[in-house]
Amino acid sequence: MTLQIPKDIEYLKYCEAPHNRYELAKQFSSPYSMICFHVKKLVNMQLLFVVKEENGRGPGKVKYYLTTDKGRAIVRGHMEATRE
Numbered sequence: 768m769t770l771q772i773p774k775d776i777e778y779l780k781y782c783e784a785p786h787n788r789y790e791l792a793k794q795f796s797s798p799y800s801m802i803c804f805h806v807k808k809l810v811n812m813q814l815l816f817v818v819k820e821e822n823g824r825g826p827g828k829v830k831y832y833l834t835t836d837k838g839r840a841i842v843r844g845h846m847e848a849t850r851e
Contacts, residue, residue: 768808768811768812770812770841771805772845774795774805775805775808775809775814776841776842776845777795778791778795778805778806778809778815779809779814779815779834779838779839779841779842780834780842781794781795782815782832782833782834782838783833783834783839784833785818785819785831785832785833786831786832787829787830787831787832788802788803788806788830788832789829791806806832809832809838810832813835813837813838814834814835814837814838814841815832815833815834815835815838816832816833816835817830817831817832818831818832818833819831
């Protein structure tokens with residue numbers, strides 16, 4: 768799996784505070800299915816983790832995601848590399 772640099776870095780930066788997939792879709796004006804794909808990929812890469820779960824409306828639970836230390840290191844490295 769590889770990172771899609773501009774988009775995945777934005778997701779990691781936004782998840783410095785816990786947010787769920789719905790909040791990510793609203794923030795970035797992206798289709799929900801695209802957000803689900805990126806979040807699943809970032810969780811599998813251990814760059815995001817589930818910080819808490821709540822009973823949501825409907826059939827499932829709402830999961831809130833937070834950036835891991837590894838994810839924050841990637842964001843810092845990207846910011847240093849793009850700094851002028």
